[in-house]
Amino acid sequence: MKATAHDFKNAASKALKDDNLRQALHRVETGFAGNRAAAISRLPEFHDLRDEGVAIKMHVLDHLDYYLERFEQKVIETGGQVHWCTTPKEARDTILELCRSVDAKTCTKGKSMIAEEIALNPFLEENGVLPIETDLGEYIIQLADEPPSHIIGPAVHKTKDQISDLFFEHHQKYGKTERQSDGRMLVNEAREILRQKYIDADVGITGANFLIAETGSTVIVTNEGNGDLTQSLPKMHIVIASLEKVIPTMEDASTILRLLARSATGQEFSVYTTFSTGPRRDDDLDGPGSFHVVLLDNGRSKLAGSEDRELLRCIRCGACMNHCPVYHAVGGHAYGWVYPGPIGAALDPHFIGIEEARHLPNASTFCGRCEDVCPMRIPLPSILRRWRERAFESNVTPPAERFGVGAWAWLAKHPAFYRVGTRLAVRGLSLLGGRRKRIAKLPLAGGWTATRDLPAPAGQTFQDQWRRQRGRSA
Amino acid sequence: MTSSSRQAILDGIRRGLGRGPVDGADKAALEARMTAPKANLIPARAQIPHGEQVDLFVRMAEAVETTVDRVDGLDAVPGAVADYLAANNLPSEIRAAPDPALDAIPWQDRPLLTVEKGRAENADATSVTPAFAAVAESGTLVLHSGPDNPTTLNFMPENHIVVLKTSQVTGTYEEVWSRLRARDGGDGPAPMPRTVNMITGPSRTADIAQQLYMGAHGPRRLHIVLVDDGQE
Numbered sequence: 001m002k003a004t005a006h007d008f009k010n011a012a013s014k015a016l017k018d019d020n021l022r023q024a025l026h027r028v029e030t031g032f033a034g035n036r037a038a039a040i041s042r043l044p045e046f047h048d049l050r051d052e053g054v055a056i057k058m059h060v061l062d063h064l065d066y067y068l069e070r071f072e073q074k075v076i077e078t079g080g081q082v083h084w085c086t087t088p089k090e091a092r093d094t095i096l097e098l099c100r101s102v103d104a105k106t107c108t109k110g111k112s113m114i115a116e117e118i119a120l121n122p123f124l125e126e127n128g129v130l131p132i133e134t135d136l137g138e139y140i141i142q143l144a145d146e147p148p149s150h151i152i153g154p155a156v157h158k159t160k161d162q163i164s165d166l167f168f169e170h171h172q173k174y175g176k177t178e179r180q181s182d183g184r185m186l187v188n189e190a191r192e193i194l195r196q197k198y199i200d201a202d203v204g205i206t207g208a209n210f211l212i213a214e215t216g217s218t219v220i221v222t223n224e225g226n227g228d229l230t231q232s233l234p235k236m237h238i239v240i241a242s243l244e245k246v247i248p249t250m251e252d253a254s255t256i257l258r259l260l261a262r263s264a265t266g267q268e269f270s271v272y273t274t275f276s277t278g279p280r281r282d283d284d285l286d287g288p289g290s291f292h293v294v295l296l297d298n299g300r301s302k303l304a305g306s307e308d309r310e311l312l313r314c315i316r317c318g319a320c321m322n323h324c325p326v327y328h329a330v331g332g333h334a335y336g337w338v339y340p341g342p343i344g345a346a347l348d349p350h351f352i353g354i355e356e357a358r359h360l361p362n363a364s365t366f367c368g369r370c371e372d373v374c375p376m377r378i379p380l381p382s383i384l385r386r387w388r389e390r391a392f393e394s395n396v397t398p399p400a401e402r403f404g405v406g407a408w409a410w411l412a413k414h415p416a417f418y419r420v421g422t423r424l425a426v427r428g429l430s431l432l433g434g435r436r437k438r439i440a441k442l443p444l445a446g447g448w449t450a451t452r453d454l455p456a457p458a459g460q461t462f463q464d465q466w467r468r469q470r471g472r473s474a
Numbered sequence: 475m476t477s478s479s480r481q482a483i484l485d486g487i488r489r490g491l492g493r494g495p496v497d498g499a500d501k502a503a504l505e506a507r508m509t510a511p512k513a514n515l516i517p518a519r520a521q522i523p524h525g526e527q528v529d530l531f532v533r534m535a536e537a538v539e540t541t542v543d544r545v546d547g548l549d550a551v552p553g554a555v556a557d558y559l560a561a562n563n564l565p566s567e568i569r570a571a572p573d574p575a576l577d578a579i580p581w582q583d584r585p586l587l588t589v590e591k592g593r594a595e596n597a598d599a600t601s602v603t604p605a606f607a608a609v610a611e612s613g614t615l616v617l618h619s620g621p622d623n624p625t626t627l628n629f630m631p632e633n634h635i636v637v638l639k640t641s642q643v644t645g646t647y648e649e650v651w652s653r654l655r656a657r658d659g660g661d662g663p664a665p666m667p668r669t670v671n672m673i674t675g676p677s678r679t680a681d682i683a684q685q686l687y688m689g690a691h692g693p694r695r696l697h698i699v700l701v702d703d704g705q706e
Contacts, residue, residue, distance in 0.1 A: 027684045043519070224677055248508055258517070287669060301487045
């Protein structure tokens with residue numbers, strides 16, 4: 001998808017005024033977080049499992065080349081193929097070529113963030129292969145022609161009414177001329193229509209939560225079963241995955257699976273966890289005739305050895321966005337690229353550049369909840385702080401902001417001026433506050449005072465109070 | 475095209491890590507980690523005697539909307555299946571996996587029940603399959619594909635009935651992987667089947683306004699006939 005992250009401020013302002021979105025985001029804030037907390041309280045070993053998950057992922061990153069080669073060797077041994085792709089373009093071209101090799105007219109798709117990352121759908125469509133999203137959330141946003149707004153609930157921003165309208169508009173051609181408003185009826189309608197798509201599709205494309213080096217298996221996790229029909233009915237199964245998804249063994253997968261569903265939806269385990277290894281065997285009665293893994297780098301090989309490498313531990317559970325006050329306020333679309341929320345703010349600049357993504361590292365209060373809930377303990381606030389520094393160093397921050405930060409840095413390094421300056425400021429602001437002790441308008445602080453008063457300082461700087469308090473206790 | 479990309483990606487990783495390809499003792503250690511996989515931390519929850527594991531499995535399965543019917547032997551399966559179909563107003567027709575494990579079931583005891591064998595067709599309302607194993611920890615069934623077990627049976631019909639033996643219930647996922655590797659009795663690990671399905675409850679979705687609905691794409695109902703075979 002085309003990045004619109006530079007427009008974050010506008011998009012966020014609009015999102016704040018969108019009542020439907022407010023309704024939807026309130027459900028994210030209350031639903032996901034509560035369910036996660038309940039699930040974790042039922043498993044005393046949860047935090048120790050997090051430590052083990054982190055250790056597995058770091059071990060893999062330290063030996064990423066080895067595990068990828070080992071995975072490839074096993075895929076080949078079991079009759080599949082691995083296609084290494086450095087860029088999104090190469091991955092798109094590879095997938096199109098595979099589709100053409102079986103004269104594909106349509107392909108069904110399970111949910112894949114990597115497919116979003118390489119903007120696969122519009123490309124396939126332009127080239128005569130119609131992609132059909134089968135995860136209900138992805139299907140809804142495909143009808144709406146929108147990107148996902150959440151990594152595990154792509155349509156969380158949609159209300160039931162909006163979905164009724166979409167189905168009514170798009171399902172008439174299947175003879176569904178009645179507008180359904182009941183959730184169950186909507187699910188049934190989508191089930192019926194998509195069932196035929198699975199049967200008709202020539203190729204099934206899924207993502208992968210894990211690639212297992214021990215066996216050459218790819219693993220997907222779903223609740224709907226869409227990924228399973230997607231891969232077992234067509235003649236070809238294409239898996240698209242990024243490098244860091246590889247892990248050593250089934251045992252390692254089990255450890256991380258104990259973290260994934262609990263962190264994501266608060267389930268003990270997702271409904272369907274599926275290990276796919278090679279094409280159907282000669283005497284199997286069903287399954288795909290060929291099996292291809294498209295391995296995408298897109299900068300990750302470089303990231304693996306960089307100071308931000310911990311980002312590659314991410315298992316895409318969505319807990320960071322489910323607990324982020326900024327995400328709760330603006331939703332996923334405002335971030336303007338594939339990955340929203342704290343993980344997106346930390347990851348997107350690596351893909352689209354810090355100039356395009358310059359607002360994203362600032363879309364954080366540094367409250368630290370994302371790091372607290374991340375099953376992989378990714379230090380998201382620290383990474384965001386580094387991006388702020390990089391943005392400053394590479395001159396992408398606007399002049400006024402640069403001047404402000406520069407002035408602050410100078411002041412902070414000159415304690416005498418700092419003391420005098422803050423004393424003067426406190427006194428001045430205190431005067432401005434008057435008897436109400438509130439400031440309604442302040443030059444350079446319009447962003448604050450436009451919607452609320454600024455409380456006036458009490459009259460003394462922190463340093464002065466500190467000195468007095470210490471004098472008292474000594 | 476991709477052979478040069480392959481090299482570029484591997485070179486890029488090694489450059490970032492500041493080393494060449496892994497070899498010698500390091501490589502041997504990594505290889506050993508994979509050929510003799512070790513379990514990581516196992517939660518205490520399922521480290522209990524087998525009988526209690528079976529009870530835990532049933533509790534966990536029921537918590538995710540799986541229904542469980544415990545019976546004494548394979549002889550009771552046709553009745554249990556017929557009763558289940560009747561109770562849910564379903565047609566007396568099943569598509570069963572052509573697995574010899576189901577051959578000992580005396581379907582002829584219920585002549586009104588039509589039993590077809592093979593892979594699933596879109597019109598099939600109900601499938602009956604065996605399972606490979608089950609996991610008490612989370613109420614999860616483990617099924618795998620093979621000539622006798624087409625994977626479509628687990629997903630296409632609206633109703634999926636699984637005939638599970640109590641001896642197939644384990645505590646944890648790790649125990650299932652050990653059984654899977656040892657299933658052909660050979661020296662090394664048995665090859666992975668094309669598909670291994672871990673199934674924890676019937677299909678569901680919360681993609682419409684975060685309300686939970688059953689039967690998104692896979693079965694709306696998942697029913698286990700749990701046969702007590704008196705073994706651990």
